[in-house]
Amino acid sequence: MSKKSYIIPIFIPHRGCPHDCSFCNQRKIAGEMKEITGEDIYKITNKYLDFFPSNHIKKEVAFYGGSFTGLEMEKQIELLKPAFEMKEKGLINEIRLSTRPDYIDDSILVLLKKFGVTTIELGVQSTDNKVLELNHRGHTKEDVVFASKLIKDTGFKLGLQMMVGLLGDNITSIIKTAKDIISLNPNFVRIYPTIVIEHTYLEKLYLEGKYEPFTLEKTIEICKELLILFKKNKIPVIRLGLQSNDNMDYGKSLVAGPYHPSFRELVESEIYKDVIEKQIKKKDADKIRILNIHCNPTIISRVAGFKQSNKKYFMDKYNISDIKIIADNELDKNQLHIEINRSH
Numbered sequence: 001m002s003k004k005s006y007i008i009p010i011f012i013p014h015r016g017c018p019h020d021c022s023f024c025n026q027r028k029i030a031g032e033m034k035e036i037t038g039e040d041i042y043k044i045t046n047k048y049l050d051f052f053p054s055n056h057i058k059k060e061v062a063f064y065g066g067s068f069t070g071l072e073m074e075k076q077i078e079l080l081k082p083a084f085e086m087k088e089k090g091l092i093n094e095i096r097l098s099t100r101p102d103y104i105d106d107s108i109l110v111l112l113k114k115f116g117v118t119t120i121e122l123g124v125q126s127t128d129n130k131v132l133e134l135n136h137r138g139h140t141k142e143d144v145v146f147a148s149k150l151i152k153d154t155g156f157k158l159g160l161q162m163m164v165g166l167l168g169d170n171i172t173s174i175i176k177t178a179k180d181i182i183s184l185n186p187n188f189v190r191i192y193p194t195i196v197i198e199h200t201y202l203e204k205l206y207l208e209g210k211y212e213p214f215t216l217e218k219t220i221e222i223c224k225e226l227l228i229l230f231k232k233n234k235i236p237v238i239r240l241g242l243q244s245n246d247n248m249d250y251g252k253s254l255v256a257g258p259y260h261p262s263f264r265e266l267v268e269s270e271i272y273k274d275v276i277e278k279q280i281k282k283k284d285a286d287k288i289r290i291l292n293i294h295c296n297p298t299i300i301s302r303v304a305g306f307k308q309s310n311k312k313y314f315m316d317k318y319n320i321s322d323i324k325i326i327a328d329n330e331l332d333k334n335q336l337h338i339e340i341n342r343s344h
Contacts, residue, residue, distance in 0.1 A: 005094070010036065023196075038081060041083055045092065058093045058094065060093060069103040080116070083115075083116065088116070095115075097119075098159075099121070100123055102139040112156070127181070130168055131166050131168045136201065152185070159238075162189065164192070164222055165214035186235060189230055190237070191227075193219045194257060194258075195258065221270075241260065265306050269302050269306045273309075275336060283338070288342060290322045290323075292326055294331060295327070
């Protein structure tokens, strides 16, 4: 098992990406961002390092917030150089950045390798060319395949990001995107629900009645399938749902769509609910008085459901008087052991 990383997030201006994708208003998503300089990289990194434990846990500088390789070459070097120097000194272990599939070529990868980058994330969003076109992505599935293979072949770790519920999306195109991503064998994946943000093309279409975002319930159902699919293929999903921030949580920029600050917990709770119900039905659900569910301590909240929703569901549906969720360190996260006490 890989050891935990401490992330040093550095948000770069959105000017690295000239495209105006249907869903994107980067300033609203990430907040107002000032121009970042090489000097800022030193300051931000040192500030985080002062708070991190001085042990051997992996420390990683991560550039977020724009298409890094879309920046001018001089700017890329200015930002990468301080991180690389710190990596050379052993103060950090890895450097990651995110960019677009069509902003990758041999010369770019040579530069990134020279300055110590270890991980490249690509904003894929979909591998359906029609969906990509409708959402003004400016790249194709072929760009995704080319860039992903080039990144892997050059020795970088590869992360791929996909979205659920884009304009023109449906369950078929979403599952196909997931399967295409699996075929590219990334080191990890991020999954984001599509929401409508102020001052975007999707907002315009939404207000005109030409785009309807997926409901939260539908998005959870689809993401259940995706999470199971990626897990089955041993590809970690390192993020499921949008990063919580004040603009989202207090509705300052969110117009519509399946945003929830605990989205992953909702999805995983539903997965465990399905697993428990399957086991209950196998054991004959009639006349259950007490249900004891043994699980690994780290998943107790998921097994119980978001705000105890799973416990309530089973107690109401099967008229169970009590459900106990019991921590068991002998079980891993994929195991549940159920004991039933029946009334006579």
